[in-house]
Amino acid sequence: MAERSVSGGGSGSANAAGGGNERPRGSSRGPNAGCEAKDPAGLVLRGVTVNYPGTRGAPAVRAVDAVSLHVPRGTTTALLGASGSGKSTLLRAIAGLEPLRAGTITFDGEDITRVPVHRRNFGLMFQDGQLFAHLNVRGNIEYGLVARRVPRGARARRVDELLDLVGLAGYADRDVATLSGGQRQRVALARSLAPTPRLLLLDEPLSALDADLRGRLAAELRDILRATGTTAVFVTHDRAEADLVADATVLIENGRLI
């Protein structure tokens, strides 16, 4: 298993794109293996810059400033930073929800900079969860599977498996309006995992949970991501959580990786 650390550039951190590669989990390759690759597998950001227009004559806000990063396929990178540092904006840019002022994004060598959000095959889970109020728990979790025409039996098995995973076994038929905030976040997590996305983007997915549950789910999330070989970017302001969940952590400050 690859070493994990919290750092901006040391061993175990995700790397500036083109400047080296994080060693994939379970790989015996050296830390610089793959540097020569033109289009390394996984997510590659080069010079990604995002501006928000200023309001009422104020200058534009540069929320993300020339970020270059490589998240090797099958690994999880945490984006760690204080409030307002640009974590969510960077995640939204990766998702395709914010246009880039400059820079490129590739996944497995394919330039997706201008690919719309619904065609990136990325799973998203943001702070506010946002379940579909007109669907019950099962309906929410299987939503992406219905869209992909997965047969009913396979959907039911997947929903049960995910409910077990997030500690909500037996909740499939519950109305989401009857769930606690923490339970809703867990359903949202299950929903984002259901279609096995090629990249999972998680913006403080555990922030609504109480401390005990948060620790348990963080460990489970790490195990799920590893077991499924999911590539993920995980936003948090909690260093311990980053350490627990991610293979590598990058620090972001004023929109720049440090």
Ligand SMILES: Nc1ncnc2c1ncn2[C@@H]1O[C@H](COP(=O)(O)OP(=O)(O)OP(=O)(O)O)[C@@H](O)[C@H]1O
């Ligand atoms: N829609 C917007 N319009 C203008 N400025 C914005 C907008 N959204 C965010 N910003 C600004 O961009 C910067 C980065 O915000 P962002 O939400 O990405 O930070 P964050 O690190 O995710 O913060 P938090 O941990 O509090 O969610 C901040 O200065 C913020 O005020």
